[in-house]
Amino acid sequence: MSSKGFHLTxxxxxxxxxxxxxxGAxxxxxxxxIETTLKIQVxxxxxxxxxxxxxxxxxxxxNSYEAKRFIQNKELVTNT
Structure with missing residues (x-):
């Protein structure tokens, strides 16, 4: 993530x-x-x-496909 400009403490x-x-995820x-949080919250x-x-x-x-589909259906982000 550091290579993309995100630095986690x-x-x-x-x-x-x-x-x-x-x-239990x-x-x-x-x-x-994590990816969605960083995209939305910066x-x-x-x-x-x-x-x-x-x-x-x-x-x-x-899985990640179902998770991204859920996020798109909730319109949290337009392109995950």
Missing amino acids: DDDIAFIYFGKQYT CDELVNVA RFDGSYYIALLEALEQSGAQ
């Missing part, structure tokens, strides 16, 4: 792992949640990331 990374544990959903926002991760889990998304 150690606290951000720890929070990402916390969110994964808290929601798979790595694919976590990656989509920085890592822990509360947005957790809310999005919870929404993805509640939607029943099982």
